[in-house]
Amino acid sequence: MTLAAAFLAALLLQLALTASRLWWVLAACQPLLLPVVGSARRFGPVGVAWTGLAAGIATDLLAERIIGPGGIAGAVAGAAVAVVVRRFEMEGPLYWIVGSLLAAACSETAWLLIVVTLGAKPDHLLLGAFATVAMTGAAGLLVAAAERLARAWRSPERRRRRVLRRL
Amino acid sequence: MVRIRLRPDLTITLVCAALYVGSAAQVRSPGGGSALSLAAVTIAAPAVALGNAVGSAWEDFRAGRRSLAATLAELGRLRGENAELRRTNQLLGAEVAELRQGSALLAAFPSLADHAVLARVAARDLLRTHSLRLDRGSADGVRPDSAVLAQSGLLGRVDRVLEHSARVQLLSHPAAAAAAAFPGVTGEGLLVGGDSPHVTGFPPYTKIAPDTPVLSTGSEGIYPPGLVFGTALEARTEGLFTVVPVALAAHPSEVTVVLVLAPATKGPS
Numbered sequence: 113m114t115l116a117a118a119f120l121a122a123l124l125l126q127l128a129l130t131a132s133r134l135w136w137v138l139a140a141c142q143p144l145l146l147p148v149v150g151s152a153r154r155f156g157p158v159g160v161a162w163t164g165l166a167a168g169i170a171t172d173l174l175a176e177r178i179i180g181p182g183g184i185a186g187a188v189a190g191a192a193v194a195v196v197v198r199r200f201e202m203e204g205p206l207y208w209i210v211g212s213l214l215a216a217a218c219s220e221t222a223w224l225l226i227v228v229t230l231g232a233k234p235d236h237l238l239l240g241a242f243a244t245v246a247m248t249g250a251a252g253l254l255v256a257a258a259e260r261l262a263r264a265w266r267s268p269e270r271r272r273r274r275v276l277r278r279l
Numbered sequence: 280m281v282r283i284r285l286r287p288d289l290t291i292t293l294v295c296a297a298l299y300v301g302s303a304a305q306v307r308s309p310g311g312g313s314a315l316s317l318a319a320v321t322i323a324a325p326a327v328a329l330g331n332a333v334g335s336a337w338e339d340f341r342a343g344r345r346s347l348a349a350t351l352a353e354l355g356r357l358r359g360e361n362a363e364l365r366r367t368n369q370l371l372g373a374e375v376a377e378l379r380q381g382s383a384l385l386a387a388f389p390s391l392a393d394h395a396v397l398a399r400v401a402a403r404d405l406l407r408t409h410s411l412r413l414d415r416g417s418a419d420g421v422r423p424d425s426a427v428l429a430q431s432g433l434l435g436r437v438d439r440v441l442e443h444s445a446r447v448q449l450l451s452h453p454a455a456a457a458a459a460a461f462p463g464v465t466g467e468g469l470l471v472g473g474d475s476p477h478v479t480g481f482p483p484y485t486k487i488a489p490d491t492p493v494l495s496t497g498s499e500g501i502y503p504p505g506l507v508f509g510t511a512l513e514a515r516t517e518g519l520f521t522v523v524p525v526a527l528a529a530h531p532s533e534v535t536v537v538l539v540l541a542p543a544t545k546g547p548s
Contacts, residue, residue: 127326133334158287165291169298174319180302184295226299232306 115154115163118147123170140240141247142216144171146255148190149211157194164190168219178232185222189215205256212252216245373535381536384430391428391503394541396420401444405531409452409472411435413537416443421539424501428538432507432528433457433495437539445539449531450476450508458498459508461487461523467496470508470525478511478523485521487514493525503540 122143129138144167151163168186172179193215196202202210220241227234236244264270285293377399385392396419402412415421417440425437427447435449448455455472464487468480478493491511497504512524 124326124329127323128330128333130323131327131330131334133331133338135334158291161291162287165294173315174323176316176319178302178305179315180298180305183298184302187291187295226302230299230303230306 115147115151118150119144119163119167122147122167123174126171127174137243137247140243141251142171142219142244143248143251145186145189145215145219145248146208146212146251148186149193149208149215149252151190152194152197152211153207155194157191157198160190160194161187162190164188164193164215164219168223177235178227178230181223181226181230182219184226185219188222189218192218205253205260208252208256208259209249212255213245213249216248220244377535380430380534384428384536384538387430388428388538391538391540395428396539396541398445398537398539400531400535400537403531405449405451409449409455410438411447411449411531411534411537413437413445413447413539414443415539416441416445418442420541421445422542424542426495426502426506426540426542428506428540429529429531429534431530432509433502434529434531434534434537436501447537450527451531456499457502457508458496459493459525460496461491461493461511463491467498468520468523476509476525476527478525479517479520481521481523483516483519483521485514487511487521487523489513493523501542 125143126141128134129141129143145164148160148164148167152160155163164186165183166186167190168182168184169179171186172182175182193211196214197207197211224234224237224241381397385397388395396415398413398415398419398421400411401414404410411427411434413421413427421437421440423437423440425445427434427437433450435447435452435455437445438448439446450457450470450472451474453473455470455476457470458467459470459478460467461478464481464485466481468478470476470478470493481487489510489512493508493511495502495504495506495508507528509525509527512526514521514523516522
């Protein structure tokens with residue numbers, strides 16, 4: 113349920129970031145990859161790949177591109193993230209930052225390769241791919257910071273300090 | 280009944296392969312997808328509108344901040360300008376007051392004006408050294424022992440002169456002394472300075488009415504005769520003399536422009 117809510121929120125955010133009144137660089141961000149990264153904590157590589165597949169197809173649909181390459185690329189990215197996260201036992205901010213960067217990089221690489229092998233002309237090349245990786249990595253950084261803040265807010269130490277202050 | 284049970288990894292691989300084939304088909308036969316496009320646009324519209332609203336709000340906020348910063352900068356500049364104008368106005372006001380005082384002084388003593396130097400009070404120490412510092416000195420014709428006159432009466436004498444400044448020993452100085460007389464009273468006495476200036480030297484029981492003007496006689500060779508030192512207070516006899524306390528006419532704390540008389544000046548105004 114949480115994953116579905118996060119997926120929906122990311123989808124809306126990805127759409128909203130293309131708004132003309134926002135900074136144009138933000139449109140390169142792929143927030144839909146963040147739930148994929150987040151699911152790597154809960155699922156194995158195949159499960160994460162399914163999540164990535166869904167995210168990629170949603171991206172393809174909303175971007176009005178050929179439906180398929182994005183899904184395959186998302187699946188590849190999800191599997192890669194899951195494998196790396198498990199292999200290196202990543203936790204905390206590093207998990208989100210490396211995970212989002214890796215997901216974006218894998219997704220973009222796979223997408224470009226697939227589109228090229230299909231004989232179609234990709235709508236963006238290296239510059240767009242770099243921008244996507246950078247912006248998605250930045251989004252991962254934000255999520256990591258938010259998670260850290262949330263943890264600090266809910267930490268037992270803080271509760272203890274508050275109780276002691278009231279005494 | 281045959282049950283097909285696919286492994287998840289194989290399933291996703293198959294799905295991906297199918298997607299690839301589907302993609303290839305889409306590439307080979309472009310067109311269509313208008314319903315999907317419409318759906319995508321419809322789904323995206325509210326989110327894009329929200330994004331635009333956020334962007335507009337942010338732009339408004341930035342524009343507002345910019346104009347706020349500009350307004351605050353303008354306010355600071357105007358405040359500085361206002362303070363500068365206020366200072367200038369005060370200086371001009373002081374100048375005007377001094378000019379008025381100087382004009383009044385010259386008008387009050389027209390006969391002395393030709394031989395006198397108009398000077399500004401640059402500094403004053405009325406409690407410790409009982410002196411004024413004037414902005415005129417020997418270069419302007421100020422000489423030691425010149426009498427210094429304010430509009431309401433005599434202030435004292437010049438006791439030290441530099442090229443461009445002079446020091447005035449006030450009548451309230453403990454060492455100040457001058458020959459003084461009362462109109463209608465025969466003889467003259469000695470005005471002695473200090474915290475309570477008084478005239479002494481008159482015979483005992485001399486009748487001197489309060490508020491009688493105390494005038495200079497010029498016998499000491501400093502003050503021209505006939506100028507006002509102040510007014511007499513209640514006279515009393517002490518020993519062999521009548522002592523008359525004097526309320527000095529000129530208040531050094533209020534004087535900004537004075538007339539420095541030449542030592543040789545003689546004759547009342």
